[in-house]
Amino acid sequence: MVSKRPIIAIAGLACETSGFTPSRTLAPAFHPLRGDEEIQGKYPFIRAGSPLGDAADWRGALIGHALPGGIVTRSAYEELADEIVQRLQAIVDGLPNHHLDGLWFDIHGAMCVEGIDDAEFDLLRRVRAVIGPDVIVSASMDLHGNVSRELAHQTDLITCYRTAPHVDVMETKERACRNLVNLLTQTSSDVSKPPRRPLKAWVPVPVLLPGEQTSTxxxxxxxxxxxxxxxxxxxxVLDAVIWVGYAWADEPRNRAAIVVTGWDQAAISKAAQHLAKLFWDAHRDFAFVAPTGSFAECLDAALKSSARPYFISDSGDNPTAGGSGDVSWGLTQLLARPEFQTEDGPTVIYASVPGPEAVQQAVEAGVGARVTVTAGAEVDNLHAGPITMTGKVHSIKDGDKHAEVEVVLQVGSVFAILTKLRKPYHLERDFTDLQLEPRKSNIVIVKIGYLEPELYDMAADWMLGLTPGGVDQDLERLGHHRIRRPMWPFEKEFEEQPDLSARIIPMSNVPLTGPDE
Incomplete structure (x- = not known):
């Protein structure tokens, strides 16, 4: 029987990683948080004084959330996974009966690690070796994560975001914790209560689409x-979830999936099959969230339009989807256009290209100075080499969480943001802090896919540029060869309807048998 106030550990690693960029993600990129104070500081809903915080004894091991990027190196993963295991072991060893009641597994679901398929399952397998098979595990994920049969088996509760763009991140994580606490505080002696371990119905769906075609x-x-x-x-039914999956990696688990958790096998099976059918029936209807075109076509449309500001997504190198953020192709194409080569041309903001040496040169020269610098393509030079440009230093900002140092260089009528380290630009203040006025600009170009809420509200009009990079929206030209086939949109016709029947996943403390599906 679980004690009145269950003891719950917290652990997990999160990174959305593209397998089609040469960049690699190292351990410091995860910005690990360790222990009770740091982890509870990130999540107010489990702090003392909150309903969930007071309902359980929360023990922080280690969580790490990296900006999306390239594949995680094996050494980085081993370093962080080993520390998670060690910290969990210390928590268990410090308990009077050496037993945890629960674990909140705080992950994304699309982390790829060198030499490991299904990294989240591998991490949970290692965790289970420490905490044991009887501890109840609740996982929270991104809807762009992947849920293999093995991961579904090793969790007892599993949920994900229900919005894209993701405006329910904290709500989802809190739901994962609330479901866990509710489950643990039901006493096994009360026969009127449901069993401690709910049932799970899992349905894989042979569809693999980018988020830019599946915005909610x-x-x-x-x-x-x-x-x-x-x-x-x-x-x-206790919880129902749909995963779109992650399109820019190439593992057998990459596909859409449904999981419904609950107490009645017939009900959860029917619910999972209902959601899977809704998804499959619409698979031909998914389309891009905005008008699309080549980069040149997007620029032409922006120049012809009277809508201001006109946003363009340089989508192929989106750092929040796994792109390196380092591709210089878009800025090279932009600066080559004659319309923007004088200061009285249409005002354009371009965000962004990393260039540590270029940033350092601009900082040393100071605001107002004219400099010639080279930036970009230090990591991903598959599409264009480094770009050299001459312009005036418009502004400098130090201390950003991601970029560390940012510089704006005015080249003709283009205000190019250069960064020491890569950074996503999602908020209006990301620009205004650099003395830029996006609302008064003619064109704003951002390395992003669908526009995040503040940008979406700011844009008078926008287009999605189908540009090259590690998260190229044209999936069929990327070269997937390990995903399960047939798979939409790689196959346009299916010889037979996919099997959308619900697979009942055994409880996590019962061995998983039978062939992988």
Whole structure:
């Protein structure tokens, strides 16, 4: 029987990683948080004084959340995984009966590690070796994560975001913790309560799409995800989840998936199959969230339009989807356009290109100085080499969490943001802090896919540029060869309907048998 106030450990690693960029993710990129104070500081809903905080004894091991990027090196993973295991062992050893009640597994779900398929399952397998098979595990994930049969088996509760762009991150993590606490505080002696370990129905769906075609703002994803909370209300259902999957990695687990958790096998099977059918029935209807075109076509459209500011997504090198953020191709193409080569041309903001040496030169020269610098393509030079440009230092900012140092260089009518380290630009203050005025600019070009909420609200109009990079939106030209086939959109016709029947996953303390699906 679980004690009145269950003891719950917290651990996990999160990084959305592209397998199609030469960049690699190292251990410091995860910015690890360790121990109770640091981890509870990140999540207010488990602090003392909050309902969940007071309902359980939360023990922080280690969590790490890296900016999306290239594959995680094996040495980085081993370093962090070993520390998680050691810290969990210390927590267990320090308990009177050497037993945890629960674990919150705080992950993303699309982390690729050199030499390991299904990294999140591998990490949880290592964790289980310390905490044991009887500890209840609740995982929270991104909807762009991947849920293999093995990962579903090793968790007892598993949930993910229900919005893209993700405006329910904290809500999802809190739901994962609340479901866990609720499960643990039900006493095994009360026969009127459901069993401690719920049942899980899992359905893999042979669809692999980028987030830019599956935004929950628009149909068909809108009505599919709106069905999730409705299904959750069904009798016998505890939680229902749809994963789009992650399109820019190449592992057998990369595909859409449904998991419904609950107490009644017939109910969760019916619910999972219902959601899977909704997804599959709409697979031909998914389209990009905005008008698309080549980079040149996007620039032409922006120049012809009277809408200001006009946003363009340089989507192929989106650092929040796994791109290196280092591709110089877009800025090279932009500066080559004659329309922007004089200071009285249309005002353009370009965010961004890393260039540590260029940033250092600009900092040393100071605001107002004219400098010639070279930036970009230090990591990803598959599409263009480093770019050399001459311009005036417009502004300098020090101390950014991601970039560390940012510099704006005005070249003609283009205000190019150069960074010491790569950085995503999602907020209006990301620009205004650099003395830039995006609302008064003619064109704003951001390395992003679908526009994050503040940018979306700011844009008078926008286009999605189909540009090259590690998260190229044209999936078919990337070269996947390990994903399961057939898979939409790699196959346009299927000889037979996919098997969308629910697979009942055994409880985590019961061996998983039978062939992988």
């Amino acid at each position: 703002r628009l149909e068909p994803a809108k009505h599919i995800y709106e069905a999730v909370p409705e299904v959750e209300k069904w009798e016998g």
